[in-house]
Amino acid sequence: MVTMHRRPRRLIILGATGSIGRSTADLVAGNPDFEVEAVVGGSDAVALASMARRLKARHAAISDETALGALREGLAGSGISCAAGEAGVVEAAQRPCDMVIAAIVGIAGLKPTFAALQQGRTIALANKECMVSAGEAFMAQAAAQGVPLLPMDSEHNAIFQALNGRDASDVEQMVLTASGGPFLNWSAAAIDEADVAAALAHPNWSMGRKITIDSAGLMNKGLELIEAQALFRINPEKLDVVVHPQSVVHGMVSFSDGSVVAGLSVPDMRTPIAHCLGYPERLTTSCKRLDLAALGGLTFARPDHGRFPALQLAMDVMKTGQGLPTVLNAANELAVAAFLDCRIKFGDIARLVANACEAALRHGEAKTPQTLAEALAVDHVARERFATP
Ligand code: NAD
Numbered sequence: 001m002v003t004m005h006r007r008p009r010r011l012i013i014l015g016a017t018g019s020i021g022r023s024t025a026d027l028v029a030g031n032p033d034f035e036v037e038a039v040v041g042g043s044d045a046v047a048l049a050s051m052a053r054r055l056k057a058r059h060a061a062i063s064d065e066t067a068l069g070a071l072r073e074g075l076a077g078s079g080i081s082c083a084a085g086e087a088g089v090v091e092a093a094q095r096p097c098d099m100v101i102a103a104i105v106g107i108a109g110l111k112p113t114f115a116a117l118q119q120g121r122t123i124a125l126a127n128k129e130c131m132v133s134a135g136e137a138f139m140a141q142a143a144a145q146g147v148p149l150l151p152m153d154s155e156h157n158a159i160f161q162a163l164n165g166r167d168a169s170d171v172e173q174m175v176l177t178a179s180g181g182p183f184l185n186w187s188a189a190a191i192d193e194a195d196v197a198a199a200l201a202h203p204n205w206s207m208g209r210k211i212t213i214d215s216a217g218l219m220n221k222g223l224e225l226i227e228a229q230a231l232f233r234i235n236p237e238k239l240d241v242v243v244h245p246q247s248v249v250h251g252m253v254s255f256s257d258g259s260v261v262a263g264l265s266v267p268d269m270r271t272p273i274a275h276c277l278g279y280p281e282r283l284t285t286s287c288k289r290l291d292l293a294a295l296g297g298l299t300f301a302r303p304d305h306g307r308f309p310a311l312q313l314a315m316d317v318m319k320t321g322q323g324l325p326t327v328l329n330a331a332n333e334l335a336v337a338a339f340l341d342c343r344i345k346f347g348d349i350a351r352l353v354a355n356a357c358e359a360a361l362r363h364g365e366a367k368t369p370q371t372l373a374e375a376l377a378v379d380h381v382a383r384e385r386f387a388t389p
């Protein structure tokens with residue numbers, strides 16, 4: 001499948017049992033160009049043990065300490081070592097390797113990803129919460145180590161490829177596309193009352209539950225704008241979103257001479273994952289190829305901020321900066337969890353996140369967190385203060 005003539009690239013996969021983790025495994029399993037040092041997961045010991053065996057990993061670490069026995073049982077006779085708890089997860093992330101796939105969901109991804117970065121590892125970054133909550137800390141650490149943060153999020157991956165190693169100084173505009181999600185043509189009242197099943201029914205992408213809910217309200221696109229601002233060091237005024245229901249164009253960069261370079265592919269995360277796995281070379285994959293003539297047409301529209309208030313909220317937060325992106329992320333994680341538990345309505349997500357941002361402004365949390373510890377402290381306060389109705 002792949003033709004890279006050098007020693008295998010050694011990987012650590014954080015979030016190996018999730019949607020990104022499994023897509024990564026599809027590209028790596030049985031592929032002699034890769035070997036897997038460690039796999040890391042949250043609480044599903046059976047799935048993690050089976051992934052460790054499938055990838056012939058040397059080590060497996062699980063966050064939930066109570067799952068260690070089950071993990072050990074699942075790995076019995078395999079020769080794969082294991083560990084549990086936050087310390088076990090961080091230790092696994094620091095093992096020797098060539099590249100760390102950062103695909104844990106949410107704030108739990110920050111410490112292990114940062115620990116890997118401190119070891120000077122190249123990071124293939126799926127976890128957008130790292131850049132939203134602690135963008136300054138991650139960018140400073142990557143610069144200090146002289147290692148790249150390779151964006152795996154499809155929009156950022158497209159933009160990264162469009163920039164082709166140049167910085168953003170002669171960029172006039174950066175556009176992220178949004179599919180519009182399952183509520184693209186729903187009324188504001190229907191979106192407000194939407195149930196969990198409807199919000200999880202994404203038309204184009206199959207992803208973990210948290211990001212799928214984020215996508216339904218366009219909060220995901222808001223998080224991605226903040227991620228893009230942090231990653232590409234671009235003025236927020238130059239960032240924009242276009243609704244593109246086919247999810248074929250993922251991101252576009254307009255340059256000062258009027259040229260526009262866009263990144264296209266079928267909506268399958270294995271394509272941006274493969275780009276990161278092979279970087280700076282190209283892997284050969286069996287991913288479905290784009291056939292524009294078969295598609296017939298691509299459409300684009302402006303987002304409707306009236307029906308999708310989370311996007312405007314995130315844009316305002318991005319422009320304000322300071323500690324607000326960290327607060328937005330923390331409140332959003334708690335609100336999405338409450339929605340998934342059927343404790344709040346879909347429309348409450350954006351309202352509660354807005355309240356949390358206003359409360360943070362009232363309390364004068366004006367400083368941009370510069371270090372991981374500062375970001376986690378702002379995150380902690382925002383979570384303590386968060387209140388559901
Ligand atoms: P997912 O819910 O399918 O998987 C999350 C993974 O994280 C699982 O392996 C889970 O076991 C692990 N995990 C959870 N809590 C943990 C903890 N405390 N310690 C260690 N591991 C823990 O999520 P996903 O859809 O794969 O998304 C992962 C990340 O990638 C998210 O930040 C998401 O925004 C980003 N992302 C995903 C996609 C996608 O298509 N799925 C696209 C772009 C970006």
Ligand code: MG
Pocket residue numbers: 153154155224
């Ligand atoms: Mg994306």
